[in-house]
Amino acid sequence: xxxxxxxxxxxxxxxxxxxxxxxxxxxxxxxxxxxxxxxxxxxxxxxxxxxxxxxxxxxxxxxxxxxxxxxxxxxxxxxxxxxxxxxxxxxxxxxxxxxxxxxxxxxxxxxxxxxxxxxxxxxxxxxxxxxxxxxxxxxxxxxxxxxxxxxxxxxxxxxxxxxxxxxxxxxxxxxxxxxxxxxxxxxxxxxxxxxxxxxxxxxxxxxxxxxxxxxxxxxxxxxxxxxxxxxxxxxxxxxxxxxxxxxxxxxxxxxxxxxxxxxxxxxxxxxxxxxxxxxxxxxxxxxxxxxxxxxxxxxxxxxxxxxxxxxxxxxxxxxxxxxxxxxxxxxxxxxxxxxxxxxxxxxxxxxxxxxxxxxxxxxxxxxxxxxxxxxxxxxxxxxxxxxxxxxxxxxxxxxxxxxxxxxxxxxxxx
Amino acid sequence: xxxxxxxxxxxxxxxxxxxxxxxxxxxxxxxxxxxxxxxxxxxxxxxxxxxxxxxxxxxxxxxxxxxxxxxxxxxxxxxxxxxxxxxxxxxxxxxxxxxxxxxxxxxxxxxxxxxxxxxxxxxxxxxxxxxxxxxxxxxxxxxxxxxxxxxxxxxxxxxxxxxxxxxxxxxxxxxxxxxxxxxxxxxxxxxxxxxxxxxxxxxxxxxxxxxxxxxxxxxxxxxxxxxxxxxxxxxxxxxxxxxxxxxxxxxxxxxxxxxxxxxxxxxxxxxxxxxxxxxxxxxxxxxxxxxxxxxxxxxxxxxxxxxxxxxxxxxxxxxxxxxxxxxxxxxxxxxxxxxxxxxxxxxxxxxxxxxxxxxxxxxxxxxxxxxxxxxxxxxxxxxxxxxxxxxxxxxxxxxxxxxxxxxxxxxxxx
Numbered sequence: 001x002x003x004x005x006x007x008x009x010x011x012x013x014x015x016x017x018x019x020x021x022x023x024x025x026x027x028x029x030x031x032x033x034x035x036x037x038x039x040x041x042x043x044x045x046x047x048x049x050x051x052x053x054x055x056x057x058x059x060x061x062x063x064x065x066x067x068x069x070x071x072x073x074x075x076x077x078x079x080x081x082x083x084x085x086x087x088x089x090x091x092x093x094x095x096x097x098x099x100x101x102x103x104x105x106x107x108x109x110x111x112x113x114x115x116x117x118x119x120x121x122x123x124x125x126x127x128x129x130x131x132x133x134x135x136x137x138x139x140x141x142x143x144x145x146x147x148x149x150x151x152x153x154x155x156x157x158x159x160x161x162x163x164x165x166x167x168x169x170x171x172x173x174x175x176x177x178x179x180x181x182x183x184x185x186x187x188x189x190x191x192x193x194x195x196x197x198x199x200x201x202x203x204x205x206x207x208x209x210x211x212x213x214x215x216x217x218x219x220x221x222x223x224x225x226x227x228x229x230x231x232x233x234x235x236x237x238x239x240x241x242x243x244x245x246x247x248x249x250x251x252x253x254x255x256x257x258x259x260x261x262x263x264x265x266x267x268x269x270x271x272x273x274x275x276x277x278x279x280x281x282x283x284x285x286x287x288x289x290x291x292x293x294x295x296x297x298x299x300x301x302x303x304x305x306x307x308x309x310x311x312x313x314x315x316x317x318x319x320x321x322x323x324x325x326x327x328x329x330x331x332x333x334x335x336x337x338x339x340x341x342x343x344x345x346x347x348x349x350x351x352x353x354x355x356x357x358x359x360x361x362x363x364x365x366x367x368x369x370x371x372x373x374x375x376x377x378x379x380x381x382x383x384x385x386x387x388x389x390x391x392x393x394x395x396x397x398x399x400x401x402x403x404x405x406x407x408x409x410x411x412x413x414x
Numbered sequence: 415x416x417x418x419x420x421x422x423x424x425x426x427x428x429x430x431x432x433x434x435x436x437x438x439x440x441x442x443x444x445x446x447x448x449x450x451x452x453x454x455x456x457x458x459x460x461x462x463x464x465x466x467x468x469x470x471x472x473x474x475x476x477x478x479x480x481x482x483x484x485x486x487x488x489x490x491x492x493x494x495x496x497x498x499x500x501x502x503x504x505x506x507x508x509x510x511x512x513x514x515x516x517x518x519x520x521x522x523x524x525x526x527x528x529x530x531x532x533x534x535x536x537x538x539x540x541x542x543x544x545x546x547x548x549x550x551x552x553x554x555x556x557x558x559x560x561x562x563x564x565x566x567x568x569x570x571x572x573x574x575x576x577x578x579x580x581x582x583x584x585x586x587x588x589x590x591x592x593x594x595x596x597x598x599x600x601x602x603x604x605x606x607x608x609x610x611x612x613x614x615x616x617x618x619x620x621x622x623x624x625x626x627x628x629x630x631x632x633x634x635x636x637x638x639x640x641x642x643x644x645x646x647x648x649x650x651x652x653x654x655x656x657x658x659x660x661x662x663x664x665x666x667x668x669x670x671x672x673x674x675x676x677x678x679x680x681x682x683x684x685x686x687x688x689x690x691x692x693x694x695x696x697x698x699x700x701x702x703x704x705x706x707x708x709x710x711x712x713x714x715x716x717x718x719x720x721x722x723x724x725x726x727x728x729x730x731x732x733x734x735x736x737x738x739x740x741x742x743x744x745x746x747x748x749x750x751x752x753x754x755x756x757x758x759x760x761x762x763x764x765x766x767x768x769x770x771x772x773x774x775x776x777x778x779x780x781x782x783x784x785x786x787x788x789x790x791x792x793x794x795x796x797x798x799x800x801x802x803x804x805x806x807x808x809x810x811x812x813x814x815x816x817x818x819x820x821x822x823x824x825x826x827x828x
Contacts, residue, residue, distance in 0.1 A: 019769070246827035
């Protein structure tokens, strides 16, 4: 057995215990974890200082160093996150359906834990405690593989979590960290079908693509957001500008940020100068099709490469469309089907758009930035699914479970 | 663009229409299809005769020829299946959740079609019409790739279905058959991520393994059933014998047939001679552990290879266990987590078994043969999922959909 297989076997044993412990025990254990993160924060901060020093010496850019850095306040945030998840209603053990068959069989469909969840993530060390807490609340053990840059920090966080779990009714092996951070361990993890029930990649497009391409374990694809704001001919220009600016600029590095602006031709002459000006005041670089470049003559032309791209930056592609149908076709062709929005005062146009655009979340008159577990009332999220199987959109604890049929008879045969 | 990519693009267009047609139109279209299958059955029978002649000349074994062969009666069955699916309540457009957020956003989570479903299957030509009907009822277009042996039959069936669809409000491209039946087309299909939302393999263990290993498109793993009957110390021996015989012998070639018999040591001396005799009277070959071979001295020893195997034949592995815990551990180690059963008069033992055995369907005092969409009241099924993502156990039309969030605001920004 390889190290990872041994880890898988231990996780499976832990999952067997998690499957039968009470909701209260899971809550208690997570409270222990939250307390320990605060109590032992100096260990985490020391490990994080070492990671930061190594990363800085290695030439890591400022923005990434900032993601990697922890502080007392950030650790408080991690602990608060664990506490909030601990108090979320238990998603396990719910009777989703219950009925009797004519032959007397009594059928119950009941929510149960997934089992063992693998998570491959990149630099941010708070992901470690967030994901582990979500998995435990949902009754699953997890195997975490974080980025090399945050390794010492992740190790400190998981050590503290494991020791806190040891003082609780749950086994320490509910949370394990892969200590081998070279590429081989990721590949092995993607093929650990005997032990992993699901694999969730959290990170940039490259990581997600690599997992989708190589995994034999079932994957939940998360993240990429090429989100659109379509300004219909019946839009309020003021509302469209406010939504576009918010969706583009309030946090350009996240997946629910808008990347493209489509404007109906009938309103473009009036609306686009206003919206474009407001965006440019916020330092957004516009790139446009020919028609929009007649309004903004100084902007770069947008190519197919632009239409397909998630900039994750203060850049926005702009296109003028002849009709709502053309807007929908553009979105169907280029969207990553994460979140798309129509701004209009016409309810029929809104209904058409929301029916025909095949994305996880389709907005009418609201910023795409609301696609977030916390914002939508689902609690903390483990990621935003952009595939259609299992869960779509933000995945909270309620989406981290499966179900089974429990059938009672008195000797029925077929 | 390759042929398959063109097919994918056409399927995506058809899916766009299917997404917005009414429930009545889908029902009407499927009724057209059912009628056409009956009306034009001579074309199907003629194509099937050619397939059979070629298969026989190629030396196909009798049992497989039987699966391949159609008759007027079997075509009637196919048409009746399509009609039954057409009348199933529409799984699309259901509001699964609806709530208002404090900021005034109105959130609806609504069931929507998956989009384009790929199905790779083996010899049985009735799968063609079954799967196509289920996909259409669930609002998805499908791309079917059947076995080489049934190619002419599948072509006739899909041609008739497509022509019937052309006379309906739905486009013919709701159903397409891959006409290139060499291995390359299967591999290409497994990687058609741009067009396929999900891929479902239907067939033997080899096909399923190959799809799981090679697909980048999300897969729903179906089928393999190494199902267990555990006879608890508090079992009714008569009931245990009836269930074991039914689960093993009523149709040994299917995935919900039982493959293993576990008997509690305290009841074994009394129960195993009775159950074993009844099985052997039905021509079942027993293979046993050391303890059960003291009761049946003439049977072959069972090896680890036996414990892990789905025989799909009149063979059954037998093991005597010291406790319910040992039975559960055995099942956790060897089951494919399809369907497992406890026979007992002790409700506490049943509850323990049903909680701790992590399989799609866990029975108490009933045959594993009930794991079937029709039997469980889910309607026709596209397969039985043995993975935990998306759907578990029998998948009917209700499991062939996904959901999206439709959110209405009046200018909310974050």
